[in-house]
Amino acid sequence: xxxxxxxxxxxxxxxxxxxxxxxxxxxxxxxxxxxxxxxxxxxxxxxxxxxxxxxxxxxxxxxxxxxxxxxxxxxxxxxxxxxxxxxxxxxxxxxxxxxxxxxxxxxxxxxxxxxxxxxxxxxxxxxxxxxxxxxxxxxxxxxxxxxxxxxxxxxxxxxxxxxxxxxxxxxxxxxxxxxxxxxxxxxxxxxxxxxxxxxxxxxxxxxxxxxxxxxxxxxxxxxxxxxxxxxxxxxxxxxxxxxxxxxxxxxxxx
Amino acid sequence: xxxxxxxxxxxxxxxxxxxxxxxxxxxxxxxxxxxxxxxxxxxxxxxxxxxxxxxxxxxxxxxxxxxxxxxxxxxxxxxxxxxxxxxxxxxxxxxxxxxxxxxxxxxxxxxxxxxxxxxxxxxxxxxxxxxxxxxxxxxxxxxxxxxxxxxxxxxxxxxxxxxxxxxxxxxxxxxxxxxxxxxxxxxxxxxxxxxxxxxxxx
Ligand SMILES: Cc1cc2nc3c(=O)[nH]c(=O)nc-3n(C[C@H](O)[C@H](O)[C@H](O)COP(=O)(O)OP(=O)(O)OC[C@H]3O[C@@H](n4cnc5c(N)ncnc54)[C@H](O)[C@@H]3O)c2cc1C
Numbered sequence: 001x002x003x004x005x006x007x008x009x010x011x012x013x014x015x016x017x018x019x020x021x022x023x024x025x026x027x028x029x030x031x032x033x034x035x036x037x038x039x040x041x042x043x044x045x046x047x048x049x050x051x052x053x054x055x056x057x058x059x060x061x062x063x064x065x066x067x068x069x070x071x072x073x074x075x076x077x078x079x080x081x082x083x084x085x086x087x088x089x090x091x092x093x094x095x096x097x098x099x100x101x102x103x104x105x106x107x108x109x110x111x112x113x114x115x116x117x118x119x120x121x122x123x124x125x126x127x128x129x130x131x132x133x134x135x136x137x138x139x140x141x142x143x144x145x146x147x148x149x150x151x152x153x154x155x156x157x158x159x160x161x162x163x164x165x166x167x168x169x170x171x172x173x174x175x176x177x178x179x180x181x182x183x184x185x186x187x188x189x190x191x192x193x194x195x196x197x198x199x200x201x202x203x204x205x206x207x208x209x210x211x212x213x214x215x216x217x218x219x220x221x222x223x224x225x226x227x228x229x230x231x232x233x234x235x236x237x238x239x240x241x242x243x244x245x246x247x248x249x250x251x252x253x254x
Numbered sequence: 255x256x257x258x259x260x261x262x263x264x265x266x267x268x269x270x271x272x273x274x275x276x277x278x279x280x281x282x283x284x285x286x287x288x289x290x291x292x293x294x295x296x297x298x299x300x301x302x303x304x305x306x307x308x309x310x311x312x313x314x315x316x317x318x319x320x321x322x323x324x325x326x327x328x329x330x331x332x333x334x335x336x337x338x339x340x341x342x343x344x345x346x347x348x349x350x351x352x353x354x355x356x357x358x359x360x361x362x363x364x365x366x367x368x369x370x371x372x373x374x375x376x377x378x379x380x381x382x383x384x385x386x387x388x389x390x391x392x393x394x395x396x397x398x399x400x401x402x403x404x405x406x407x408x409x410x411x412x413x414x415x416x417x418x419x420x421x422x423x424x425x426x427x428x429x430x431x432x433x434x435x436x437x438x439x440x441x442x443x444x445x446x447x448x449x450x451x452x453x454x455x456x
Binding site for chain 2: 011012013017050054056060061092096101103104109112227231232234242246248
């Protein structure tokens with residue numbers, strides 16, 4: 001398993017206040033919040049923040065959220081948060097938080113699941129649902145810093161209206177000659193749908209891999225069973241395990 | 255600083271004292287790993303103890319299963335914030351491994367190494383005295399590969415990344431050295447009750 005062991009300097013692990021400066025609706029269940037932390041630190045695409053909320057009685061809840069914005073967006077950080085019914089923290093971001101509110105954050109955190117322009121291409125990104133978030137940071141960073149690196153995104157969503165960052169992905173696929181975006185819609189497809197319409201399987205991974213010249217560096221993110229299946233599928237398609245990096249967002253349900 | 259409009263979920267009575275700060279309880283068993291799940295055939299699996307390049311003990315899968323077993327019920331705490339109560343594990347305790355190899359721990363720390371290239375460092379004092387084991391059964395069934403099977407280290411009183419999945423051996427060290435996550439900004443010791451998640455946490 002290869003890793004980036006860049007020394008992480010400074011007091012990045014200290015909690016600090018961050019102001020919510022903007023909120024944007026992505027889909028019915030997903031929102032993006034733009035935060036302005038007191039001290040903005042550069043980060044690597046793929047890293048996450050820890051967020052801490054404090055109740056009036058002193059009780060605190062913490063969760064991790066991937067950074068969606070590119071490191072080139074200095075001063076602020078975007079988090080993209082999916083609403084979990086009955087969740088403790090995500091409903092706060094969906095139903096309560098608004099511009100001007102302050103929360104606590106620390107980070108950036110995370111080492112192996114990162115990509116920087118210097119690592120080059122080809123790059124294969126495979127996302128399930130909100131697993132797109134850290135991969136979006138990589139795509140945004142790539143467009144800014146390494147547009148000639150070849151990249152393919154294979155993105156699995158339930159339906160077309162559940163595709164997070166849909167317009168931006170469509171625009172990038174049109175504007176960026178080295179980027180391919182492939183969608184699979186597992187539950188419902190719009191009329192005339194040309195993309196994949198099933199769960200990611202080995203055949204689909206094979207068709208995705210042939211869009212890239214050479215063995216890509218692969219990043220897979222999403223619900224646990226999705227990540228497990230895709231990582232195994234990539235290895236079965238001949239990708240060396242050390243070229244496959246995974247991140248999982250939590251409980252196996254999702 | 256309290257967060258406007260945040261009240262938190264009702265914390266179940268009785269379980270409160272068992273959840274370290276910043277953790278929430280789950281009944282699920284979430285998975286965390288940096289790469290694909292490795293699959294090593296059991297006839298090529300072995301477990302080794304080493305110190306300074308010297309082999310101190312080596313067991314095949316069958317030999318390992320024949321070692322004296324220990325069963326424990328423990329709470330586990332993952333740095334990604336979930337905790338799970340009353341998990342049942344069975345395996346060979348660190349003490350029994352040393353006894354089987356007829357050695358005393360020859361260093362202050364170990365580096366656990368695993369299939370897939372993962373490593374993690376643990377003080378000997380946190381494995382000895384019944385504190386750590388190499389587990390191969392979970393919930394009265396063989397340990398599932400996604401959860402670290404055939405065998406994983408189990409050091410339940412530290413954050414769960416110290417309980418290295420797919421463990422294949424322990425290398426004794428004369429001083430502490432960082433493993434995989436520890437080189438990536440995670441805490442060298444990782445006590446959940448002191449919330450030692452990252453480098454720089456107290
Ligand atoms: C490294 C990392 C990066 C992540 N990045 C992102 C990201 O970019 N975007 C994103 O949306 N998420 C991300 N996550 C997931 C995120 O951290 C949270 O797990 C998620 O937002 C759910 O938190 P919650 O407090 O809303 O739900 P929780 O309260 O944690 O509950 C999760 C689910 O379990 C159920 N549940 C849990 N406990 C109980 C209980 N006691 N009773 C009943 N039901 C219960 C709830 O119904 C809910 O559906 C990431 C996680 C990690 C580890």
